[in-house]
Amino acid sequence: MRITVLGTGYLGATHAAAMAELGFEVLGVDVDPVKVDALSRGELPFHEPGLPELLRKHTGTGRLRFTTSYEQAGAFGDVHFVGVGTPQRPGSQAADMSYVEAAVTAIAAAATRDCVIAGKSTVPVGSARRLAALAAEHARDGVSVELVWNPEFLREGFAVADTLSPDRMVLGIADDTGGAAAEAVLRQVYARQLGSGVPLIVTDYETAELVKVAANAFLATKISFINALSEITETAGGDIRTLADAIGMDERIGRKFLNAGVGFGGGCLPKDIRALRARAAELGVGESVRFLAEVEDINTRRREHTVATVTEMLGGSVVGAQVAVLGAAFKPDSDDVRDSPALDIAARLHSIGAEVAVVDPQANANAAARYPRLDYVESLEAAVAGAEVVVLLTEWARFKAMTPEELAPLVAERRILDGRNVLDPARWTDAGWDYRALGRRATPAGVPEAVLQE
Incomplete structure (x- = not known):
């Protein structure tokens, strides 16, 4: 079989390279x-460990x-x-389905023989049945186009491994003979992974759509x-x-995922x-997920609290203060600054008068495109030079290892x-630093951690 991948952003480029690595001939498609x-x-127009090598290998x-x-x-x-992509619709919290609809319509109309469309994008529940009907409507006479929903579970920084060796696979299929035939085709595509023991869940469209979200x-x-609890531990x-x-x-x-800090961000959560x-x-049934509004509110409060803590550390005002911000990406091993707590905190500090120097091993350029008024520097040393407070916001290995x-x-x-x-709080306080961490009591400089524990 030959594979096409429609859309060559983060998800599409990774999937295309991984399919080539599995031995398929692959054609990536993009309107850009x-x-x-x-x-x-x-x-590669973005940073993802291991993917540039795979891309060069198979384009070569x-x-x-x-x-x-x-x-x-086709x-x-x-x-x-x-x-x-399915970005947030302007002026709404809902997903913008126009790109998915355009891709499904275009490939269904262009297909010259029977084929399977496998959706990997994250879509609202109920989309797949509508897209299946859309594909059938635009398919050429005599050409069968079956739709499967096959959600992705990629973690930025681990995308290649997550594609080649996923922890599970999910297929949402139509409840007819066409659905069974499409399942058989996808089992062939993923034969290597399934043969190595990767669990496969075959279900209806709606369940498959809901799994990722x-x-x-x-x-x-x-x-x-855990961040809500950290507000209590820090205060008490x-x-x-x-x-x-x-x-x-x-x-x-x-x-896992119980690490208190400045909160989550990125292009997915x-x-x-x-x-x-x-x-x-x-x-x-909006009441059933009303708690997610508070989940978001807690996440936003972490950013506000971080700014307030920096302000308190500087004596009540950040105006004119030199602040070093370590990190701009929403997580390490990524250059993604979408909804990044690190970049948002840096911007908030700048907006209330701080002089902010930002350093990130990969995300400086993307961050500068979003918040150009910050001072972006190329090294940790340049960022902290003359700083009155250092704020570690993305846990890159270089920042974790600094002393x-x-x-x-x-x-x-x-x-x-x-x-x-x-x-390590003890190491920093013993060296004479005013060390603060979210969710921990303030640690005065020079007071041993053991004394505080008593």
Whole structure:
């Protein structure tokens, strides 16, 4: 079989390269000729570890090619994966389905033989049945076009591994003979993964559509839960890291995603929980996910609290203060600044008068495109030079590994706010720093951690 991937953004480019790695001939399709040209040269327009090498490998062999032509894709492919975006609709919390609808319509009309369209984009529940009807309506006479919904579960920074060796696969199919035939085709596509023991869940369209957004809503809830508790521990004098370790030992809860800090961001979790709330309201069951509004409110409060903590550390005002912000991406090993708490906090500090120097190993350019008024520098040393407070907001390995001794000669004042709870408090306070962390009691400089525990 030959594969096409419609949309060559983060999801599409990763899936296309991974399909080529699995041995298929793959044609990536995008309406942006600049992006197509860059990908054809093996150049990736975003940062994702391991993906540039895979892209260059298979564009070099010719197994992976790119085009702007749906007609070429329709003549080429047996399976057409849809990986276009579903951004938040302007003026609404709902997902914008126009790109998915356009892709499905275009490939259905261009297909010259029987084929399967496999949707990977995150869509509101109820979309797949409508898209299946849309595909059938636009298909050529005598050509059968079947739709499967095959949601993606990629983590930025681990996308290649998550595509080649996922922890599960989900197929949503129509409840007819066409659905069974489409399932058989996707089982062939994923034969290597299934043969290695990857679990496969075959279900209806609606359940498959809900799996991804439900997973993201649950993770967002877990993050906001521990951040809500961190407000209590910080005020009462507890330690959120110890609390998280203790409750995480309960196998019903688990330790993952219980790291208190500045909250979640990125292109998936915020958008997906808003879209779920919007779709639930359309279905008349909005009350069932009303708690997600508070999940978002808690997440926003973390950013406000971080700014307030920096202000307090500076004596009540940030006006004219030199602030070093370490991190702009919403998470390490990514250059994604969409809804990034780090970048939002930096912008908030600047808006109330701070002089903010931002450094990120990968996201400076993307951050500058969104907030050009901040001072973006290329090294940790340049960011902290003359700083009156250092604020760690994205837990890149370089920032986690920095020491109080290496920063002390560079800063104007020894103050640091650990927004991700990744530094050793004792080491920093013993070195004479005013160390703060979200969810922990304030640690005065020079007071041993053991004394505080007593």
